[in-house]
Structures are given as structure tokens and as C-alpha cells.
Amino acid sequence: MEPRRFQLEGPSIDALKAQVLAEHGPRARIIAAEKVTVGGIGGFLARHHYEVTVQLPPRGRRRAPGEPDAHKDAGIAALLDRAEQAEARLQDPAGERSAAVSTASPAFAELMDTLTFSTETADVPADPVALISVPEPVQRVRSAPAPLSGAGDLVIVVGLGEDALEVCRSMSRAVGAGASGVRAAGLVTPDDVVMAGDRRAVAAARAAGVMGGYGIFLAYSLGRGATELGRHATLVAALSADQLWVVADAGRKPDDTAAWVGAVRAAANVDALAVEGLEATATPQTVNALGLSIGWLDGGPAPAPVLS
Structure with missing residues (x-):
């Protein structure tokens, strides 16, 4: 044996x-x-x-x-x-x-x-x-999960500016929930999206998803400057997502992105990375240094967990 x-x-x-x-x-x-x-x-x-x-x-x-x-x-x-x-x-x-x-x-x-x-x-x-x-260093990156889409599932996407909102909209469209499945929180307050920045509002959104048969995609914006990272990261963790994503703009400075992503990861488990802005930079591969599997890329499922 x-x-x-x-x-x-x-x-x-x-x-x-x-x-x-x-x-x-x-x-x-x-x-x-x-x-x-x-x-x-x-x-x-x-x-x-x-x-x-x-x-x-x-x-x-x-x-x-x-x-x-x-x-x-x-x-x-x-x-x-x-x-x-x-x-x-x-x-x-x-x-x-x-x-x-x-x-x-x-x-x-x-x-x-x-x-x-x-x-x-x-x-x-x-x-x-x-x-x-003694080979060259090997980076282990697992395949990213697909966005959850079950009735009442809560997917939170965290990012700067309106990056998270754009990702949530594309995810919701991809699973057939459309605008009904999108909510917003944090430092962006779009006129056409229902806000859900606390547990009670999130519970109401989940209930609507259960009744409508769709998942909820909550865009949490850290604003433009990513100030008070610890407070926002704690609020994100308190909302108890079924799946947590962060979205990185490939054209932003890697050190700046690493700082706010690190703050979120210190407060909660991050399941995957969404990437936006590939066309705005000649070096999008810098997002690989975050060590997160890429599951969403410029509005759709990513073909691979790292950028090559």
C-alpha cells in the first residue's frame, strides 16, 4: 500500500x-x-x-x-x-x-x-x-472564484473613486441581475444607486435579493485619496460579505494601491482582485505584486489569475 x-x-x-x-x-x-x-x-x-x-x-x-x-x-x-x-x-x-x-x-x-x-x-x-x-522564486496563485450570484448573496467590491461601482455594475449585468442587484456605500453617493452602508440596509438589500432571485453587489468606495483606511476597512468587515473583492486601477502607482489593499486585507479576508484600466498603462502587470488572484478584468471574467 x-x-x-x-x-x-x-x-x-x-x-x-x-x-x-x-x-x-x-x-x-x-x-x-x-x-x-x-x-x-x-x-x-x-x-x-x-x-x-x-x-x-x-x-x-x-x-x-x-x-x-x-x-x-x-x-x-x-x-x-x-x-x-x-x-x-x-x-x-x-x-x-x-x-x-x-x-x-x-x-x-x-x-x-x-x-x-x-x-x-x-x-x-x-x-x-x-x-x-534552488529554483527561481515561484509565486503560487490560485484560480479566482467567480462572483457569487445566488439569491441574497452579498458580494462587496472595495476600491477608489467609482472603480468599485463600475465593477459591481458589470458583475450584476453578467449574472442577469442588472441595476436591481447593485448597491453603494462609502464615499461615493450616486443618484441612480440605492445606498446600503450599514447592517440594516444590507439586510434589506439581501431580503430584496432573496425575493427577486438575484445576488447583491455592493460597491464600497474609499474615495479618491484613500484616507482613514483603518476605519473604512473595519466598516467593510462589519458588513459581513459572502465574498469580498478589491478593485485596482492598473494605471495607479503600485505603492499607493498596495497601501489601501493591505489595509483592507488586514481587516477582512479578500477573495479576489478585479482590475480596471488596462489600456491606460504599459505595465499593468504591477497588480500581480498584490498577491491576489485576478478574477475580473475590465468588465468581464479574467482569462487567467495573473497578468502576463
Whole structure:
């Protein structure tokens, strides 16, 4: 029987070690580990977490007498030791280096930031060092979800100026709700859209959606200057969206966009990114640095989660 494998993610390696031991016992084996950096521009507002691949023995298999304990022999401590040895060999293939790099050194921290532990092979080598490679940094971006459109679903889109309103209108048209499904909140008050800036108004909008059989697309505008970001981000979180999007103008300065998007993400979970203004810039790919999957692009579904 083949061993069982699965992935876990968490805020630190120590937390993941404790979770694996508590949930799966000492025979669980961490065979791969990776530090994942999401978003940010030049390290600003970047978010980090760790991902590990766990291997369990086949169901029904018992450890033979004298067989080494998998957790003790190939746990995360052993994996890190072998990572040090791998780095030493990479820097000194002839074996002339006198000592391995300490795990407390800046060089080791840099190594752990860039190592990718591959688990694509069918059979796991006996020595986890064989799993280690040092490729170019890889950005993991999952496919973005489609906008929710069920009766009474609440989709909130946050952006500067009228960007969020334009996206909400295009989303509502795409799912057949039209103008009936659009609401507005924040610092833009359009004459032709019903405002829904508090829980009571949002509840009334949801009720209308349930009765009419359509979803609600709420455009929350941060205004032009994106001031009082913390207060607005808290208000957005309090409205309890079923799905939360942010919309970025590809022509705006990346640092400015990263600042307000980071404030929203600090207050609530953002599901996807909408992008407007592709034709106004020669470098729309700067929005990729936000680390969010692109699901809506200039008024319609995006063909890919990143811009190329």
C-alpha cells in the first residue's frame, strides 16, 4: 500500500509540528516544508506563512521491530539539518568547507526563504536532501472564484473613486441581475444607486435579493485619496460579505494601491482582485505584486489569475 500524503499550512514551523504530532501521532512524517510569501512590493505589506507536506504510513501497517521511528528520523529537525548539508554542498561541491551554516545565520534564513521542496515524484527518496532544489522564486496563485450570484448573496467590491461601482455594475449585468442587484456605500453617493452602508440596509438589500432571485453587489468606495483606511476597512468587515473583492486601477502607482489593499486585507479576508484600466498603462502587470488572484478584468471574467 502507498503512503498517504497531504499538505498543511500555518503561521510557523513549530505550530505545524505540534499540529501534526497532536492529530496524527509520532508516525507522521514531515517530508517537505516551504515558506510562502504572498503580495507586497519590495517586502512592504508582504504576508508569510509556511506549508508542509505530511506523509502517513499506509493504513494497517505496523512498524517492524528495529525499524527507525519515522517521526524521529525524518521530522522537521532532520529536514532542516539536511538542508544545511545541502547548502554546504552547493557552496562547496568539493567538500572543502569546514563547517555547515548555522540555522541562526542570515545565510540559512535566506536559504529557507528560497528553497522549494518538490513533491511531484511518485516515490519519495529515502534521503530528503534529494527533494531540495534552488529554483527561481515561484509565486503560487490560485484560480479566482467567480462572483457569487445566488439569491441574497452579498458580494462587496472595495476600491477608489467609482472603480468599485463600475465593477459591481458589470458583475450584476453578467449574472442577469442588472441595476436591481447593485448597491453603494462609502464615499461615493450616486443618484441612480440605492445606498446600503450599514447592517440594516444590507439586510434589506439581501431580503430584496432573496425575493427577486438575484445576488447583491455592493460597491464600497474609499474615495479618491484613500484616507482613514483603518476605519473604512473595519466598516467593510462589519458588513459581513459572502465574498469580498478589491478593485485596482492598473494605471495607479503600485505603492499607493498596495497601501489601501493591505489595509483592507488586514481587516477582512479578500477573495479576489478585479482590475480596471488596462489600456491606460504599459505595465499593468504591477497588480500581480498584490498577491491576489485576478478574477475580473475590465468588465468581464479574467482569462487567467495573473497578468502576463
